Amino acid sequence: MSNIPGSDISSILHGGYHHPTSRLWQSERQLTKAALMYPIFITDDPEAEEEIKSLPGQKRWGLNKLVPFLEPLYKKGLASVILFGVPLAPEAKDPYGTSADDPNGPVMQAITLLKKHFPNLFIACDVCLCEYTSHGHCGILHEDGTINNPPSVKRIAEVACNYAKQGADCVAPSDMMDGRIKAIKTALIEAGVAHKCMLISYSAKFATCLYGPFRDAAGSAPAFGDRKRYQLPPAGRGLARRAITRDLAEGADCIMVKPATAYLDIIRDAKEIAPDVPISAYQVSGEFAMIHAAAKAGVFDLRRAAEESLDGILRAGANMILTYFTPDFLDWLSE
Numbered sequence: 001m002s003n004i005p006g007s008d009i010s011s012i013l014h015g016g017y018h019h020p021t022s023r024l025w026q027s028e029r030q031l032t033k034a035a036l037m038y039p040i041f042i043t044d045d046p047e048a049e050e051e052i053k054s055l056p057g058q059k060r061w062g063l064n065k066l067v068p069f070l071e072p073l074y075k076k077g078l079a080s081v082i083l084f085g086v087p088l089a090p091e092a093k094d095p096y097g098t099s100a101d102d103p104n105g106p107v108m109q110a111i112t113l114l115k116k117h118f119p120n121l122f123i124a125c126d127v128c129l130c131e132y133t134s135h136g137h138c139g140i141l142h143e144d145g146t147i148n149n150p151p152s153v154k155r156i157a158e159v160a161c162n163y164a165k166q167g168a169d170c171v172a173p174s175d176m177m178d179g180r181i182k183a184i185k186t187a188l189i190e191a192g193v194a195h196k197c198m199l200i201s202y203s204a205k206f207a208t209c210l211y212g213p214f215r216d217a218a219g220s221a222p223a224f225g226d227r228k229r230y231q232l233p234p235a236g237r238g239l240a241r242r243a244i245t246r247d248l249a250e251g252a253d254c255i256m257v258k259p260a261t262a263y264l265d266i267i268r269d270a271k272e273i274a275p276d277v278p279i280s281a282y283q284v285s286g287e288f289a290m291i292h293a294a295a296k297a298g299v300f301d302l303r304r305a306a307e308e309s310l311d312g313i314l315r316a317g318a319n320m321i322l323t324y325f326t327p328d329f330l331d332w333l334s335e
């Protein structure tokens, strides 16, 4: 150790990040276009292009509007989308979610359409019943209104399998029913499509207040009660870890944590529990709306806040991020 004051070499960190390029090297994972998955709402009116007030800039799309909307994004490097069906016709809903995999329904049709127009686009399908059930819950119910798990899992596996057979590259069950990952994986194997369909488990999906704008977008608010009996309690770190471990054992190819920003410790847990599979994080509607609202109120710059939020999610351990900011990042990452 030299006796010149201030010459302790271990104290000098600035030299390593004085330049924009060396600052980039300080990140374990850098954001790339391929790390972004864009959530898309597809409704049953083929001509629909409906603004979703609570989700700035996002719309519900009809089948006839989908390709023109995605074309420019695909040219900018859009790598993957996740499809959410939003049937608005009242006859599209019943207690069993029958219309979820209707061959003429919006999701099944969209898979075929997008595969044809964008052959390299990775197409994931959210799998759940709540958009299609008259009661708005994610499974099939007992008479007392609680979830009847076995028939729910059977139905969810059937829907997932039909999406895969239609050509989806990925199915992502968000229902949180016990045992659905094993049931879906088994169904995919039996249908001969397990080799060409990724199974992402929403393992750590929390009962958050941040889903509000999504329910607006998807028309999927439950008619009674809430989803707290099957989504995880926000403080339930142990439950999340158990769900991640269980879903890996049941055949999940990728683990999802949802929401992202308030659950960065869970993303890190997921990366540590499952270092050998990709970890995805869903920056949910409320997180997106909150950043927009704060930027509008002058709290911060929208782009910087969006970038920082994704940096945090990547730093926590995510390999890919589902975000409504995807179109913005396709532009920002092109600069």
Ligand SMILES: [Zn+2]
Residues within 6 Å of the ligand: 128, 129, 130, 131, 137, 138, 174, 175
């Ligand atoms: Zn659901």
